[in-house]
Amino acid sequence: MSGLIRAELLRFRKRRSLQIIVIAIPLLVTFFFIVGFASIEQPPPPFDEAAVRARLLAENFGGYVPEELKPLLDESVEQERYYTEQSREQITIARSGYAFPQSVVTVFGFGTFLFFALILLTATTIGDDFGWATIRTTLLASSHRVRLLAVRLGALGAIALGLIASLLFLGVSLPATLGAVGVQFPPAAPVNVGGLAVLLAGMFETSLIVISFAAMATLLVRSGSLTLVVMLVYVVIEASILTLLLRFEAFQDDGPLRWLLDAFPVRGLSTLMEVAGRVASGVPRYEGDVIRSLGDATVPMVAMVIWGTLFAAIAFRRFARMDIAE
Amino acid sequence: MSDQAPTVEPTYVISTSALAKRFKDIDAVAGVDLRVPAGGVYGFLGPNGAGKTTTIRMLLGLIRPTRGTASLFGEQVASGRAVLDRVGALVERPAFYPYLSAADNLRLFGFTRGMAESRLRTAVPEALDRVGLTETRKRKAGRFSTGMRQRLGIAAALLGNPELVILDEPANGLDPNGVVDVRNLISNLARDGITIFLSSHVLPEVEQLCDRVAILQRGRVIAEGATQEMLRQGERLYVRFETAADTERARPVLATLGDVSDVDGGILSIPKRPGEEALRPLVEAGLYPAELYVKRHTLESVFIELTGDHEPAPPVGGTA
Numbered sequence: 076m077s078g079l080i081r082a083e084l085l086r087f088r089k090r091r092s093l094q095i096i097v098i099a100i101p102l103l104v105t106f107f108f109i110v111g112f113a114s115i116e117q118p119p120p121p122f123d124e125a126a127v128r129a130r131l132l133a134e135n136f137g138g139y140v141p142e143e144l145k146p147l148l149d150e151s152v153e154q155e156r157y158y159t160e161q162s163r164e165q166i167t168i169a170r171s172g173y174a175f176p177q178s179v180v181t182v183f184g185f186g187t188f189l190f191f192a193l194i195l196l197t198a199t200t201i202g203d204d205f206g207w208a209t210i211r212t213t214l215l216a217s218s219h220r221v222r223l224l225a226v227r228l229g230a231l232g233a234i235a236l237g238l239i240a241s242l243l244f245l246g247v248s249l250p251a252t253l254g255a256v257g258v259q260f261p262p263a264a265p266v267n268v269g270g271l272a273v274l275l276a277g278m279f280e281t282s283l284i285v286i287s288f289a290a291m292a293t294l295l296v297r298s299g300s301l302t303l304v305v306m307l308v309y310v311v312i313e314a315s316i317l318t319l320l321l322r323f324e325a326f327q328d329d330g331p332l333r334w335l336l337d338a339f340p341v342r343g344l345s346t347l348m349e350v351a352g353r354v355a356s357g358v359p360r361y362e363g364d365v366i367r368s369l370g371d372a373t374v375p376m377v378a379m380v381i382w383g384t385l386f387a388a389i390a391f392r393r394f395a396r397m398d399i400a401e
Numbered sequence: 402m403s404d405q406a407p408t409v410e411p412t413y414v415i416s417t418s419a420l421a422k423r424f425k426d427i428d429a430v431a432g433v434d435l436r437v438p439a440g441g442v443y444g445f446l447g448p449n450g451a452g453k454t455t456t457i458r459m460l461l462g463l464i465r466p467t468r469g470t471a472s473l474f475g476e477q478v479a480s481g482r483a484v485l486d487r488v489g490a491l492v493e494r495p496a497f498y499p500y501l502s503a504a505d506n507l508r509l510f511g512f513t514r515g516m517a518e519s520r521l522r523t524a525v526p527e528a529l530d531r532v533g534l535t536e537t538r539k540r541k542a543g544r545f546s547t548g549m550r551q552r553l554g555i556a557a558a559l560l561g562n563p564e565l566v567i568l569d570e571p572a573n574g575l576d577p578n579g580v581v582d583v584r585n586l587i588s589n590l591a592r593d594g595i596t597i598f599l600s601s602h603v604l605p606e607v608e609q610l611c612d613r614v615a616i617l618q619r620g621r622v623i624a625e626g627a628t629q630e631m632l633r634q635g636e637r638l639y640v641r642f643e644t645a646a647d648t649e650r651a652r653p654v655l656a657t658l659g660d661v662s663d664v665d666g667g668i669l670s671i672p673k674r675p676g677e678e679a680l681r682p683l684v685e686a687g688l689y690p691a692e693l694y695v696k697r698h699t700l701e702s703v704f705i706e707l708t709g710d711h712e713p714a715p716p717v718g719g720t721a
Contacts, residue, residue, distance in 0.1 A: 082512035089501050208496035211463060212557065215492065216513035218462045218485040223513075395480060399463040401496070 079217070079226040086200070087230070093196060097234060100192050101241045104185045108249050111181075112173040112258070118166040122159045128152050167261045168358060173253075174260035179246030179271065180356045186278055186348060189238050190285045194306060197231055197289035202299020208401040224394045228286060228387070235282035239275065270354030273369055277347045277376065284340065284379050287386035294393045297401075313341050334374045340382050343375035350375075413475070414439045414565050414596045415460060420469035421620070422455050429455040431620035432469065437598060437613075442591050444607040444628065445600040446700075447617030448708050453600045454493055456617070457569050460598075461490050473565065486514070489563030491571055495554025499543025503534055503553050506542050510557045528556040533582060547574030555583065559590075566590060567598045572606065584610060608632075608700035618708050632698050636673040639664065640683070641692040654686050655679070670696070 087093055131151050172181045204210040217223060250260055292305040317336060325332040337346045350372040359366060415437035422430040430452040437443045447453045458464040460471050462478050462485055470477055476484040497506040504525055511521040529538050532552040542553065551574050558566055572580045587610055591597055601607050607614065608628060615625040624631065642648045648667045655661050658679060659672040676693055683690060
């Protein structure tokens with residue numbers, strides 16, 4: 076087994092495209108973190124009633140007699156106070172999402188990059204063996220197919236774990252680094268530790284499912300590039316099925332079968348990450364925003380375990396029984 | 402090369418029983434029975450599409466048979482069986498990771514085979530040296546020529562000191578010097594007690610190297626046996642007369658000695674026998690052949706005759 080692990084390490088150490096995919100994740104997340112923060116406008120200055128009153132009076136209220144003017148002006152000032160304070164609050168919340176510890180949750184919000192990277196890595200590492208026919212060479216060296224695939228998927232899982240750890244590190248270090256170069260962050264609310272744990276577990280679980288699915292698809296079509304097409308086709312099919320189901324009342328907002336929608340792989344993953352992310356953050360994004368409970372992540376989490384197991388089982392069975400004609 | 406006549410129950414390194422593989426509606430291998438004894442070089446011949454590579458792939462667990470069984474060292478072949486670790490193989494065009502150097506490809510192969518780093522430190526340079534790739538050990542396999550890849554494939558097959566080496570067209574893409582090198586390499590391996598199962602189209606090579614051969618056609622073994630025996634069985638005595646009339650008169654005389662075949666140019670042939678044995682009845686009948694000779698069959702002519710793809714090669718050899 077250690078030989079197989081060494082072989083995987085050697086393959087990875089020497090394959091530049093794999094390294095680029097792995098390195099690209101923290102770089103992309105850093106880039107989007109900075110761009111995301113920079114794209115949030117500065118909050119408006121604190122509400123200055125006298126200045127607003129003077130401006131409104133100069134702009135809009137010509138021709139009124141004093142008895143009519145006062146209530147109208149008061150109403151307009153109050154309206155502007157409300158909008159200004161709401162805008163200040165929303166912008167402050169948005170900016171505080173980039174301050175530690177909320178920055179950790181924000182960074183994990185870019186998890187889609189990680190999942191795409193894992194699809195590429197899996198499709199590339201398994202698919203290349205068919206494209207180059209090196210699968211034959213590998214199986215001539217060792218005929219333990221199940222062990223070979225297990226080590227390869229294990230290596231991809233380890234890469235996923237490493238990437239999740241790097242995202243965690245970025246979530247902590249990016250605000251500190253930006254703060255050191257003079258960027259000002261508003262104070263951030265503490266994160267919900269339970270929610271963060273579920274978010275991390277959800278990231279890892281999702282990674283494993285993505286790896287299993289990509290491995291299964293690659294082994295079924297015997298090609299890395301076709302795997303990407305298969306995944307795209309699957310996303311379209313799932314979206315179509317969900318759209319169809321949503322036409323039935325039972326699947327709509329309060330319908331008894333609504334939970335079933337979260338049992339679909341892509342939708343389930345999305346719900347899982349959304350719920351865990353929101354609970355971990357604990358901050359409503361707008362007035363009246365309801366944060367769902369962690370219990371809402373149960374169905375997708377369980378469904379994902381089942382899907383992941385199924386995908387992996389198909390992948391192993393396929394690999395164990397397939398004829399190597401390459 | 403020597404005939405092997407085991408007096409005790411032989412140990413078969415490879416044995417197959419009614420081994421068959423069907424791809425959709427094509428029977429690539431249609432029931433192959435093979436018994437390859439330990440030691441020596443065993444030739445596995447057949448025209449293109451005869452099912453040689455498919456058989457080899459089944460022997461190596463790369464392809465699952467549709468029916469029948471394949472065993473190595475008495476153990477049935479299946480994915481994950483330890484017995485496959487005792488086999489080194491080169492199958493068709495060897496494939497390597499193009500981004501890895503020759504040495505790294507062999508290290509990767511060795512790791513996958515379960516060899517320790519310390520052992521590979523000596524085994525990899527040795528294997529590269531054995532196939533003449535020491536100077537290009539650092540060059541990426543993606544930049545290798547067909548012949549160099551073939552040599553690297555042979556090096557990989559020998560890594561880990563296997564007891565059985567299966568070589569499928571090892572001379573493919575090699576220059577004449579390379580072919581000679583491979584021939585010497587196979588001889589040396591056989592001398593070291595390693596059993597070689599050799600599939601090749603280079604029949605003179607096979608004839609020189611192989612103790613036994615099996616000839617496959619349309620997925621079935623059509624001939625199998627010791628190489629020398631097979632060559633002897635094909636030998637015939639050729640008799641040429643000056644006139645067509647003599648040839649016609651000689652036909653019934655020769656028919657008393659065996660089946661008579663016509664060869665172009667008024668030549669008749671019968672199964673090989675001592676010259677005087679054939680000459681006596683002819684002389685008694687007043688017939689004097691202009692030429693009497695034994696055609697020394699080559700494996701190539703036997704192969705062509707058996708597989709019937711081409712006309713037999715012109716006779717070669719000395720007069721009797």
